[in-house]
Structures are given as C-alpha cells and as structure tokens.
Amino acid sequence: MAISTEPEAALSVLPRADGSAKYSHAGYTVTASVNGPIEAQRRDEHAYEAVVDVIVRPAAGAGGTRERHLESILQSSLSQIILIKNFPRSLIQIVLQIESTPENDYVNTKLVQASLNFPIIPALLQTAVLALLSAAVPMRATATASVVAVVPEGQTKRMVVDPSPRDLDIAKSVHVLAFTSHDELLLAESEGDFTVKEWDDVYETAQRICCRPATTAETDMAIDDEAAGPDMRHFLRSTMETKIAADLHWK
Amino acid sequence: MPREAEPSLNEKQFLLQAIQENLRLDGREPDQYRPLGLTFGDEHGVADVTLGKTRVLARASAEVTVPYADRPLDGVFTIATELSPMASPAFEVNRPTETEVLLSRLLEKTVRRSGALDTESLCLVAGQKCWSVRVDVHVLSHDGNLIDASCFAVVAALRHFRKPDTSIEGGVLTVYTPAEREPVPLGWLHSPFCVTWSYFGDEGETALLDATRAEEQVRVGSCTISLNRHGEICQIAKLGGTPVDALMLLQCTSIALAKVKEISSLLDRKLDEDTKQRNKGGRAAELTAENDR
Amino acid sequence: MAATEQPIVLPGDAIDPSLIPTHKKQPLRLGPGLRHIPPSYIVPTVAGQLVTDQKKNSMWIEYNSTRYIPSANDLVIGQVQRSATDLYYVNLSPYTSNAMLPHLAFEGATKKTRPQLAAGALVYARVTLANRHMDAELECVSATTGKAEGLGPLVGGMAFDVSLGLARRLLMARSREAGGVEVLELLGAEGLAFETAVGRNGRVWVSSDSAKTIVLVGRALRETDEGDLGVEKQRKLVKKLIRGMR
Numbered sequence: 001m002a003i004s005t006e007p008e009a010a011l012s013v014l015p016r017a018d019g020s021a022k023y024s025h026a027g028y029t030v031t032a033s034v035n036g037p038i039e040a041q042r043r044d045e046h047a048y049e050a051v052v053d054v055i056v057r058p059a060a061g062a063g064g065t066r067e068r069h070l071e072s073i074l075q076s077s078l079s080q081i082i083l084i085k086n087f088p089r090s091l092i093q094i095v096l097q098i099e100s101t102p103e104n105d106y107v108n109t110k111l112v113q114a115s116l117n118f119p120i121i122p123a124l125l126q127t128a129v130l131a132l133l134s135a136a137v138p139m140r141a142t143a144t145a146s147v148v149a150v151v152p153e154g155q156t157k158r159m160v161v162d163p164s165p166r167d168l169d170i171a172k173s174v175h176v177l178a179f180t181s182h183d184e185l186l187l188a189e190s191e192g193d194f195t196v197k198e199w200d201d202v203y204e205t206a207q208r209i210c211c212r213p214a215t216t217a218e219t220d221m222a223i224d225d226e227a228a229g230p231d232m233r234h235f236l237r238s239t240m241e242t243k244i245a246a247d248l249h250w251k
Numbered sequence: 252m253p254r255e256a257e258p259s260l261n262e263k264q265f266l267l268q269a270i271q272e273n274l275r276l277d278g279r280e281p282d283q284y285r286p287l288g289l290t291f292g293d294e295h296g297v298a299d300v301t302l303g304k305t306r307v308l309a310r311a312s313a314e315v316t317v318p319y320a321d322r323p324l325d326g327v328f329t330i331a332t333e334l335s336p337m338a339s340p341a342f343e344v345n346r347p348t349e350t351e352v353l354l355s356r357l358l359e360k361t362v363r364r365s366g367a368l369d370t371e372s373l374c375l376v377a378g379q380k381c382w383s384v385r386v387d388v389h390v391l392s393h394d395g396n397l398i399d400a401s402c403f404a405v406v407a408a409l410r411h412f413r414k415p416d417t418s419i420e421g422g423v424l425t426v427y428t429p430a431e432r433e434p435v436p437l438g439w440l441h442s443p444f445c446v447t448w449s450y451f452g453d454e455g456e457t458a459l460l461d462a463t464r465a466e467e468q469v470r471v472g473s474c475t476i477s478l479n480r481h482g483e484i485c486q487i488a489k490l491g492g493t494p495v496d497a498l499m500l501l502q503c504t505s506i507a508l509a510k511v512k513e514i515s516s517l518l519d520r521k522l523d524e525d526t527k528q529r530n531k532g533g534r535a536a537e538l539t540a541e542n543d544r
Numbered sequence: 545m546a547a548t549e550q551p552i553v554l555p556g557d558a559i560d561p562s563l564i565p566t567h568k569k570q571p572l573r574l575g576p577g578l579r580h581i582p583p584s585y586i587v588p589t590v591a592g593q594l595v596t597d598q599k600k601n602s603m604w605i606e607y608n609s610t611r612y613i614p615s616a617n618d619l620v621i622g623q624v625q626r627s628a629t630d631l632y633y634v635n636l637s638p639y640t641s642n643a644m645l646p647h648l649a650f651e652g653a654t655k656k657t658r659p660q661l662a663a664g665a666l667v668y669a670r671v672t673l674a675n676r677h678m679d680a681e682l683e684c685v686s687a688t689t690g691k692a693e694g695l696g697p698l699v700g701g702m703a704f705d706v707s708l709g710l711a712r713r714l715l716m717a718r719s720r721e722a723g724g725v726e727v728l729e730l731l732g733a734e735g736l737a738f739e740t741a742v743g744r745n746g747r748v749w750v751s752s753d754s755a756k757t758i759v760l761v762g763r764a765l766r767e768t769d770e771g772d773l774g775v776e777k778q779r780k781l782v783k784k785l786i787r788g789m790r
Binding site: 256257258259260261262263264265266268269272274275276277278340341 | 623635638639662664665666698699700701702703749755756758759762763788
Binding site: 018019035038039081086089133137138139140141180182236237241243244246247248249251 | 774
C-alpha cells in the first residue's frame with residue numbers, strides 16, 4: 001500500500017458542521033469537525049474564557065485511555081492558539097475521527113487500539129487547525145507539527161521524519177513537536193531514551209519542517225539531508241488560499 | 252444533555268403544507284431517495300456512504316478471540332454505533348440519545364439477527380478460538396435518515412472486508428499475515444437493507460421516503476422495513492407515532508422492495524468496480540471464495 | 545473598490561504597514577477578523593482576504609463562515625424560545641444562548657396592546673447590544689423614530705439557512721454589482737411573486753401565496769450558496785428551475 005509522502009487536505013467536507021477538514025499524510029487520514037462558539041453546559045462553562053473540548057474517535061474499537069490522553073494533549077495546545085478570551089461561557093467543540101493509520105504489512109496486527117500515540121499527533125493537530133480555519137474561529141496564530149524518530153543505524157543514529165511503523169519499532173526515541181506561526185514551541189512530547197544533544201537535533205529538524213519561512217522556490221532548495229520533510233507552513237497557506245479564493249469568487 | 256434546535260412555527264407549518272401539495276424542499280418525489288454515494292477505502296472493510304448531506308463511515312475489523320461459552324461453534328459479531336458531536340452538537344459522547352438507541356437496535360435486528368453474516372464460518376477451533384468481527388459505525392454528518400445510510404454502510408463494509416486466511420494442522424492454528432496469504436472474504440449469506448418511511452398529516456396519510464433532518468423533525472410517525480432483494484423481510488419497526496392505514500403499510504413495503512433491488516445492484520456494481528481496480532494484475536480469478544447468492 | 549493589493553492572510557500574520565490606510569482626521573476602524581494589540585500591532589484572527597477602504601479609513605478581513613456572532617446594529621431573524629415577565633428569549637443561531645427582546649420593543653406597544661408571540665415564532669429584529677460578556681439584546685422598533693421600519697413578527701412563509709457571506713451580500717445596497725448575487729431579482733423578473741427578509745445571522749425568510757414559489761426560491765438560494773455560483777450561473781440556475789416548474 002503506497003503511503004503518500006505529500007500531505008493532502010480538503011476543507012469544509014461536512015456540510016452541517018461550522019467547519020471541517022479532512023487531512024492525510026504519511027498513511028494517517030483524519031477528519032475533523034468544529035462547532036462553535038456555541039453555548040457550553042452549565043457544569044463546563046468558564047466565566048472568562050471559552051472551553052475547548054476535543055474528542056478523538058479511533059478508527060476501530062471504542063475509545064479508551066489512550067484517546068483521552070491524546071485529547072488532553074490537543075486540548076491544551078489548541079487552547080493556546082484559539083482566542084478563547086473572546087468567547088466567555090462558550091464552547092468550541094472539536095471532534096477528530098481517525099479514519100486510517102499506516103498498516104504494518106509484515107506483522108499480523110491484532111486489533112490495535114491507537115497504541116501508536118505519538119505519530120498520529122501531528123496529523124490530529126494539523127486536521128484540527130485546518131478545521132478551525134474553515135470554521136473561522138478566531139485564533140492568535142496557526143500551528144504546524146511533525147514527528148521525528150531517532151533510529152539507530154549501525155553505531156550512529158539518524159533522525160527520521162514521519163517514521164514508518166517499522167522505523168517506530170526499532171527507534172530508540174520518538175518525539176512530537178509543534179510550532180505556532182510565530183515560531184514559538186507549542187507542544188513537545190517525547191518517549192524513549194535520548195540525550196539532550198539528540199533532543200536538540202530533533203528540535204532543529206522539526207523546526208526546519210514546521211517553520212520554514214515563506215521563500216521563493218529557488219532559494220529554499222539548499223536544505224538537503226534525508227530528513228527534509230514537506231513544508232508544512234506552505235502547505236497550510238496554499239490550502240487556505242484555494243479555499244478563500246473559492247469563497248470570495250464573487251469579488 | 253442534548254439541546255436539539257427546534258424548527259420555527261413557520262418552518263413546521265410550511266413543510267406540512269408543502270407536503271400536502273406534494274412538494275418537497277429539494278424538489279424530490281415522495282418515493283425518491285437522495286443521491287446515494289459509496290466509496291471504499293484503501294484498506295478492506297472501510298465504506299464511506301453519502302446520502303444527500305448525511306454521511307456515514309463504517310469500518311469492519313476482525314481479531315481472534317475466545318467464543319462465548321454457550322455458543323462454542325459460533326464466532327462473535329458486534330456492531331458498534333456511537334454518535335458524536337461531529338454528527339450534530341446535539342449529541343454527546345457516552346450519553347446515548349433515543350436516536351442512537353434506535354439506530355443501534357435496528358442495525359442489530361437487520362444485520363445481526365437476520366443471519367446475514369454466517370457466524371459459524373467464523374469458528375476456528377471449537378470452544379477455544381474464533382474470529383470476532385466488529386463493525387464500527389461513525390456518523391460524520393446528520394441530515395436525516397441515519398438508519399438507511401448506516402445499514403447500507405455496514406453491509407458494504409462487511410462485504411468489502413477480508414479477514415486473514417487461516418489453517419489448522421494437528422490442532423495448531425496458523426493465522427497468515429496479508430503478506431503471506433491473501434486475506435479471504437467473510438461468509439456472507441444475504442444482504443439486508445433498511446428502508447425508512449416517514450408519515451405526515453393528521454392520519455398519517457402522506458408517506459415520504461428518505462426524510463431529511465427538517466422533514467424528520469415534523470413527521471408524525473415512521474416505519475423502517477428491512478429486507479433483502481429476494482423480498483425476505485428481516486424486520487418491520489413502527490415504533491409509536493400516529494397509526495397508519497394497513498393498506499398504506501403494504502404499499503410502502505412493496506415500494507421498499509423495488510428500492511432495495513436498486514440499492515442492492517448499486518452495491519454489487521461498486522464492489523465489482525473496486526475488485527477490478529485492486530486486481531489489475533488479474534489475480535482476482537484465483538482468489539474468489541465467496542458464495543454467490 | 546479595487547484595492548492595489550488584496551493579500552490573503554492567515555491568523556497571526558504580520559500585515560504590511562504600507563497596506564494600512566491613514567487619514568488626517570478619522571481614526572482607523574477595524575472590522576471583523578482583525579484585532580488590535582496596543583500600541584501598534586494589527587493582527588488578523590481568521591483566514592481571509594484583507595480589505596481596506598481609504599475613504600472610510602477602515603479595514604477588515606473578508607471571509608465566509610456559518611456561525612453567527614452577534615454584533616450591534618445587525619438585522620437578524622430570530623426564533624422566539626419562550627416568554628418571561630417582560631421580555632422574550634429569542635434564539636439567533638442553533639446551540640447558542642438566547643438573546644433578549646423586551647415585550648415593549650415593538651411599534652406602538654403598550655402592556656395591553658403588544659404583539660403576543662408564541663414559542664417558535666420568527667421575528668425580524670435589530671441587535672442593540674452585543675458584547676462577549678452579556679447575552680445579546682434586540683429591538684423591533686427604531687429607538688430614534690419609534691417606527692418599526694420593517695421589523696417585527698414574520699408570519700407565515702418559510703425560513704431558509706444560508707452562509708453568512710451570502711446573507712451579507714444579499715443585504716448589500718447594490719447586491720449585483722458589489723455582492724455578485726442577483727438570484728432573487730432574476731426570480732422576480734420571471735414573474736414569481738414573493739417577499740423576503742434577510743437576516744445577517746444566515747437566515748432568509750421567504751413568503752408567497754404559492755408554496756411552489758417558496759420552494760423554488762429556497763432551492764435557488766441553496767444552490768447559489770453551496771455551488772458558489774457567479775451571476776452567469778445564477779441566471780442559468782433560475783432558468784432551469786423555472787423550466788422545471790412549468
């Protein structure tokens with residue numbers, strides 16, 4: 001099964017939600033819906049801010065503790081970029097439906113309940129950001145994310161961006177980093193054994209992918225190395241430009 | 252607690268008046284379905300169904316488990332439907348609403364209890380190991396008629412699904428990975444589909460097929476008929492609502508049969524197209540093991 | 545009003561200072577989609593096209609969405625939820641908290657002669673108060689003149705949902721030139737008799753003697769909205785619908 005190396009996205013795919021997006025990259029496909037700002041339940045409402053509620057539904061099986069963990073990570077990240085102070089006592093409801101994850105063809109997988117937490121976080125975050133943009137929920141910045149694994153290769157280690165399930169099996173550590181469009185670090189989760197130097201290398205790799213400044217086509221091809229991944233910011237911008245051009249066709 | 256948005260008096264009155272004049276908001280006939288779309292995923296067992304603006308995703312999966320103690324020769328088959336706020340902000344996770352309970356119950360009766368899937372074929376080692384097939388139904392968008400769309404998605408997903416091939420030698424079970432042996436389809440006996448009629452008027456005298464959400468909110472009764480293309484009825488559910496004339500019900504049932512034949516051939520066509528696309532190398536002929544029925 | 549450059553911006557983008565209009569006397573006014581971070585940062589909060597108006601010294605982001613957020617002086621179509629001692633609770637968009645409409649905020653209303661609105665009734669009202677800390681407030685009469693000026697209960701007819709962008713274009717003074725929407729005029733030109741009220745909260749009320757006409761107008765609006773139809777395609781759509789009707 002060919003795994004796409006370039007991300008793909010479609011916006012406003014769900015007609016009845018305020019905003020929605022479907023995003024796929026590196027074998028993960030996620031559909032997100034955003035509703036809000038709507039009225040929060042009395043027991044959930046906050047006097048001065050909007051409550052951001054994230055719900056993650058796995059592809060197969062009922063949700064469990066793993067999904068709750070993903071939800072809390074996403075909830076704290078998204079609450080920082082959404083302008084929650086604009087909507088006191090309201091609710092921004094984000095539902096993320098995982099549609100597919102990359103299969104490991106060589107192992108007979110028992111029903112896996114989203115045990116690969118980390119590599120799916122960038123896809124979830126990216127889909128949520130696209131859906132929020134489609135719903136026109138006011139935000140202070142956009143965000144991009146990527147996952148990097150530190151894989152041993154002989155005596156050395158190399159950074160693998162968007163690791164495959166096989167890479168993940170042999171990796172010594174896996175890291176997820178997200179950056180806002182102001183180059184601030186929004187999210188950093190790591191798992192495994194790693195040194196501070198390795199984390200710094202991971203940080204630089206992720207930053208290169210997520211924070212590539214908007215350059216013209218000729219100048220930014222100087223970045224070589226096998227860890228070069230897709231330009232997430234550029235992708236986000238071009239997806240939105242297409243959508244806005246369609247919305248404003250009447251101008 | 253769901254806070255369903257009620258339609259205004261103007262909307263209710265107009266819808267009822269329009270239906271009396273044989274007009275539907277989208278210009279359909281009373282017995283016309285909205286465009287029914289079906290796409291299969293890259294993996295086996297994923298069916299994405301669109302019925303107008305309603306969208307349902309069904310995903311079939313299987314794992315090896317221990318059979319129930321009182322049914323040692325049968326496999327396990329479950330259908331899980333859980334409506335999330337993605338379908339509508341009126342739904343909450345872990346708080347089943349009436350819609351959800353009814354949907355779950357109707358799918359259960361239509362697909363599970365009617366024996367569409369041959370659970371005996373799921374048995375691997377009597378009393379010890381069997382396949383547990385699970386279909387997860389995700390409603391992505393709710394614009395009415397979740398029942399018909401979900402049932403279609405479940406049946407499509409199950410017929411599209413392939414479980415890993417197995418063999419038993421001397422009491423030792425081997426489950427082959429997809430890389431070792433091509434996965435095989437499930438033992439399928441018949442394909443049931445649901446057809447839901449909605450009734451309007453003081454005596455339920457006007458019947459409409461495939462109601463949109465707005466039409467569902469003003470209807471006075473509904474009836475779901477589940478049957479397969481051979482005319483074998485799995486169940487008829489008319490749960491409360493205004494009483495409907497018996498002859499009208501019979502008429503609804505016969506129109507339902509015509510619709511099910513159309514839906515059934517659509518599914519067959521889509522499955523064929525999908526198979527052709529996957530097996531461009533021509534390996535399809537060697538691998539078919541399903542019953543033709 | 546073609547500006548020199550109308551860039552597409554994402555939330556948090558830096559705005560080129562040369563695009564910000566200046567005026568000798570009037571202060572700069574920020575419309576939807578922009579926020580001001582003192583002392584001098586203006587930042588977009590949504591994704592859309594940056595539009596500036598030199599004459600009025602204002603700038604805003606042009607974008608389309610479906611979730612209405614109340615703003616003062618908007619004309620909206622609300623649905624009465626229930627009546628309290630001296631006000632109605634009116635809902636402007638699904639799943640949001642209700643706005644308040646005083647019982648006496650109608651033309652010539654006194655305690656004995658005020659309109660009695662049942663739950664589920666539709667009203668055409670103006671937003672008088674809207675801020676994030678309070679529930680919105682409405683009126684069905686102009687505070688200055690005391691006349692209704694088209695506001696008040698909407699009886700009969702049917703309400704359709706449209707996107708906020710289309711609602712705004714329908715409300716423009718010159719909806720064909722400035723908003724690129726002509727579908728209602730075209731339907732009228734084909735001989736259909738109907739009246740409409742457009743709410744900035746994404747609802748359009750249509751009333752006519754003929755139910756068929758209302759259904760046709762509803763379909764025209766929906767297809768124009770969902771299909772992003774330009775004026776040419778709207779013409780074709782209207783012709784197709786009229787043909788289908790006859």
